[in-house]
Amino acid sequence: MGFYPSTILTRVQTLLTRTPKADLDEEIGSLESQPSPVHNRIIAHIDMDSYYASAETKRNPALKDKPIVIGPEPKEGKARGVVISCNYAARKFGLRSAMPISEAWRLCPTAVYLPPDFRYYESLSDEVMGMIRSKVRVFEQVSIDEAFVDLEDVVGSFEEASVWVSQLKEELRSRTGLTCSVGLAETKTAAKIATDLHKPNGITIIGPGLIKEALAPLPVSVIPGVGTKTELFLKEMGISKISDLQAIGADLMKRRLGRTGVWLWDVVNGVEKEGVREHELKSFSTERTFEEDTENWKAVDELVTELSVDLAARLKAAHVVFRKVGIKIRFRGFETHTREVRLATFSKEQHLIEREARTLLREFHEKKLPVRLIGLRVSELKLETADQSSMTAWLEKKGEG
Numbered sequence: 167m168g169f170y171p172s173t174i175l176t177r178v179q180t181l182l183t184r185t186p187k188a189d190l191d192e193e194i195g196s197l198e199s200q201p202s203p204v205h206n207r208i209i210a211h212i213d214m215d216s217y218y219a220s221a222e223t224k225r226n227p228a229l230k231d232k233p234i235v236i237g238p239e240p241k242e243g244k245a246r247g248v249v250i251s252c253n254y255a256a257r258k259f260g261l262r263s264a265m266p267i268s269e270a271w272r273l274c275p276t277a278v279y280l281p282p283d284f285r286y287y288e289s290l291s292d293e294v295m296g297m298i299r300s301k302v303r304v305f306e307q308v309s310i311d312e313a314f315v316d317l318e319d320v321v322g323s324f325e326e327a328s329v330w331v332s333q334l335k336e337e338l339r340s341r342t343g344l345t346c347s348v349g350l351a352e353t354k355t356a357a358k359i360a361t362d363l364h365k366p367n368g369i370t371i372i373g374p375g376l377i378k379e380a381l382a383p384l385p386v387s388v389i390p391g392v393g394t395k396t397e398l399f400l401k402e403m404g405i406s407k408i409s410d411l412q413a414i415g416a417d418l419m420k421r422r423l424g425r426t427g428v429w430l431w432d433v434v435n436g437v438e439k440e441g442v443r444e445h446e447l448k449s450f451s452t453e454r455t456f457e458e459d460t461e462n463w464k465a466v467d468e469l470v471t472e473l474s475v476d477l478a479a480r481l482k483a484a485h486v487v488f489r490k491v492g493i494k495i496r497f498r499g500f501e502t503h504t505r506e507v508r509l510a511t512f513s514k515e516q517h518l519i520e521r522e523a524r525t526l527l528r529e530f531h532e533k534k535l536p537v538r539l540i541g542l543r544v545s546e547l548k549l550e551t552a553d554q555s556s557m558t559a560w561l562e563k564k565g566e567g
């Protein structure tokens with residue numbers, strides 16, 4: 167009892183889940199001196215697994231199962247700089263992100279070392295995040311490969327939430343080839359901590375009313391936001407586990423750690439109030455450098471078509487429409503210009519991006535200089551589903567809910 171049937175949920179790690187609800191109410195009733203936990207929220211934290219390395223494998227399946235390191239060229243172990251990211255196959259050799267690249271080389275010289283391609287990671291991220299965003303009302307992207315969603319109005323229980331999450335994982339995998347790990351809890355930070363407990367490709371659930379109990383045995387270092395400095399400070403106070411933190415009163419925490427202490431107390435006691443809140447989407451852009459500088463405007467036009475197709479696909483995936491189209495052009499010698507036009511109405515059409523970009527570029531034809539780079543940008547975005555209100559208004563209306 168208490169665990170979800172494994173027939174519906176494969177790979178689900180239930181950290182602590184308890185049903186039926188009556189037991190839970192009794193238990194909470196007995197903790198009268200404690201503030202009541204944040205109830206009725208179902209927050210999922212979604213984190214793509216070894217994202218940069220997985221993205222590289224997606225476009226080059228031959229890399230599958232090989233150790234992959236994203237970072238500077240190791241130069242036979244003589245290079246400086248650190249590992250930006252590595253996959254799980256590389257981690258088996260002891261490699262970690264932020265490790266000196268020279269050390270990574272020493273541990274695993276046969277790994278595939280690749281320079282980062284952030285532009286590609288970003289466009290793939292738009293696709294992934296767009297898919298997630300389209301399924302929920304309350305969405306918050308926190309990094310290139312991480313998001314929170316509030317499932318309160320999507321599902322009725324944690325059990326339904328875990329089914330929803332399994333389906334999302336499957337859809338992400340079949341459409342993008344990428345896997346992710348998910349944490350489910352009543353607060354954001356607990357959900358994020360849960361995600362990290364079973365990676366890669368896991369689902370970890372901290373059931374309703376159980377955050378305090380679930381976090382108790384974990385080291386304080388699992389709390390995102392507790393850096394080395396805070397960790398050392400806590401150590402001096404004799405605190406290494408979250409249960410030690412839970413034993414400290416709110417007043418003392420506040421006196422010792424100020425605002426961090428107030429937040430930390432809420433987090434470890436399962437009463438963090440911070441909700442999932444969408445950040446404003448500002449723009450999508452893409453650019454490409456010609457392999458050789460060109461004076462052939464037909465080649466420029468072709469690139470404009472290609473870039474506009476790319477942008478339109480990203481808009482579609484993210485379910486947003488644009489009002490402004492902008493271009494960037496760089497000539498040999500790095501002379502760079504940008505131009506922008508605002509349309510009469512919002513649009514999601516690829517041909518409009520293409521047409522406006524070409525028009526904006528026309529004035530540069532007479533420069534008679536070799537073109538090095540072309541960039542396209544769409545901005546003043548809003549969600550396609552929001553009626554006539556702007557994206558910002560939509561967020562203000564829904565964000566605090």
Ligand SMILES: [Mg+2]
Pocket residue numbers: 213214215216217311
């Ligand atoms: Mg990740």
